[in-house]
Amino acid sequence: MCVREYRIVYGVYMDCRETRKNIYRFIEDKLEGKELQSFMKHISQCEECKEELAIEYLVTEGLQHLEKESTFDLQSQLEKKMEGARKKIALRKRVVCFMYAMETLAILAVLLMAVLVIVK
Numbered sequence: 001m002c003v004r005e006y007r008i009v010y011g012v013y014m015d016c017r018e019t020r021k022n023i024y025r026f027i028e029d030k031l032e033g034k035e036l037q038s039f040m041k042h043i044s045q046c047e048e049c050k051e052e053l054a055i056e057y058l059v060t061e062g063l064q065h066l067e068k069e070s071t072f073d074l075q076s077q078l079e080k081k082m083e084g085a086r087k088k089i090a091l092r093k094r095v096v097c098f099m100y101a102m103e104t105l106a107i108l109a110v111l112l113m114a115v116l117v118i119v120k
């Protein structure tokens with residue numbers, strides 16, 4: 001059974017249909033930011049889509065590597081790719097946190113200046 005993911009992840013919906021549409025984009029490293037985050041979240045929770053991703057990855061990458069006739073472990077390559085995506089998301093979260101902190105500081109600075117102007 002495939003559990004449909006309708007929860008909001010930072011404002012982006014991604015269900016099974018949406019996730020599967022994005023599998024190729026993930027393989028080609030074209031998913032970024034919120035999309036990547038939603039995609040990874042769905043993949044981590046949905047066995048069916050995870051399997052679908054593994055199959056698509058094996059087919060896509062497998063065909064490319066066949067021509068180079070090198071021995072390789074696609075499963076661990078996919079794991080590495082997923083790990084890279086997770087790091088990207090973690091980094092993005094930190095950047096968003098930082099920006100939020102800066103925004104808060106900026107608002108505080110404006111308030112402080114307003115207070116100073118009123119006091120004068």
Ligand SMILES: [Zn+2]
Binds near residue numbers: 002019042046
């Ligand atoms: Zn799914």
